[in-house]
Amino acid sequence: MxxxxxxxxxxxxxxxxxxxxxxxxxxxxxxxxxxxxxxxxxxxxxxxxxxxxxxxxxxxxxxxxxxxxxxxxxxxxxxxxxxxxxxxxxxxxxxxxxxxxxxxxxxxxxxxxxxxxxxxTNFSHQSVRSWQEAEKFALQVGFPAHALVAIGSDRKIVKGITTLEVLREVVEQSLHDFPNEPLHLETDMRAHxxxxxxxxxxxxxxxxxxxxxSLCPQCDAPGYAIAEYKPGLRCRICGIPTKLTRAVIYQCQKCNFGRELLFPDGLETADPQYCSFCNP
The missing domain is CATH 3.90.950.10 (Maf protein)
Structure with a gap:
């Protein structure tokens, strides 16, 4: 190492x-x-x-x-x-x-x-017009362990909502202030x-x-990794190349040494379900 x-x-x-x-x-x-x-x-x-x-x-x-x-x-x-x-x-x-x-x-x-x-991922969003819709959406996306963001019709953004009390307050206030406009809710995707x-x-x-x-075989620099995926794994039935990976190219960013590795997934042929001829 x-x-x-x-x-x-x-x-x-x-x-x-x-x-x-x-x-x-x-x-x-x-x-x-x-x-x-x-x-x-x-x-x-x-x-x-x-x-x-x-x-x-x-x-x-x-x-x-x-x-x-x-x-x-x-x-x-x-x-x-x-x-x-x-x-x-x-x-x-x-x-x-x-x-x-x-x-x-x-x-x-x-x-x-x-x-x-x-x-x-729980990445999701919904426009709601009632507290019932908001609560249903919240529970579907893992609230309160996963926080929510509310964006009002006035573009006011409330982030990091983690309790039903705060969520209800935000929803009801927005629907009161803008009775003809929905409130946009989305999952808070910030990591914490x-x-x-x-x-x-x-x-x-x-x-x-x-x-x-992963060290380069030639210069011993770290970061020796896949730089390119080459499709063309041939169909097991008809032999036509598919979009599945046939080979990968490992390359060193320091000395530019490269090496091709065939059949990186351990398969030398592709299942016909991935073939555009056998399974058009």
Whole structure:
């Protein structure tokens, strides 16, 4: 195992409690001590409630957070995360959560990205016109363990709602002030208010750790990981290439050494159900 990260200090770029799942994993593996940047406002890089748009792509936003955290602390190692929620690319009725965890190491000129993609999320929203509708929605999305956000017709936003009393007060006040307009409710996707999302951040941390421990066969640099997926696994019946992965390309970001690995999933042919000819 590389000693590049051993017993270093890492600043975790968060104000939403993500260090609770990130720090113990890194400390156990490398003896990394974690700190938090003081007065660090991650909302400046984008909010789930859309007052502030995210800065570029998901990876770019995480990189901006990590860079800002390093500037504040003067450290050389930072960890930042960024989550996104959207319909599943293949099954649009199902919501999914993609978590990115980016490690930025200025001392060794390294950037390593861990990720987790999961359909285990309570990401949801609904417009309600009564307390009964609001209560039903809340219970469906795991309230009160998972908090809610209310957005009124006047665009007033109330975040971090975790009790029925507060929720009812917000709902009834909004419906009283705007009797002809619904109140928009949505799940609070900030990590410290969403235990399900926190578990996905933990999964992304384990993926990051795996890549931190993966060393280049040529130069021994950490972060030797899959850089490209190649489709084309052939159908078991007709032999036509499918969209399933046939090979992956591992690549080192330091020396650019690369290697192709065939059949990474342990399958040399594809089930006909994935074939556009056998199962059009």
């Amino acid at each position: 590389s000693r590049v990260f051993a017993r270093r200090t890492a600043t975790i770029a968060t104000m939403h409690g993500k260090e609770r799942v990130i720090a113990p994993i890194l400390e156990q593996a490398f003896g990394i001590q974690s700190i938090l940047p003081q007065n660090f406002n991650t909302d400046a890089f984008g909010t789930f409630t859309r007052e502030i748009q995210r800065m570029g792509t998901q990876i770019a936003a995480a990189r901006h957070k990590a860079e800002a955290a390093l500037e504040l602390t003067g450290e050389t190692l930072a960890i930042a995360s960024e989550g996104s929620f959207a319909p599943h690319p293949a099954f649009s009725a199902i919501a999914c959560n993609r978590e990115i965890l980016l490690l930025l190491d200025r001392a060794n000129d390294l950037e390593i990205i861990g990720e987790a993609f999961s359909t285990d 208010y969403n235990p399900t999302r926190m578990l996905n951040i933990e999964k992304a941390t384990w993926n990051l750790l795996e890549k931190m421990q």
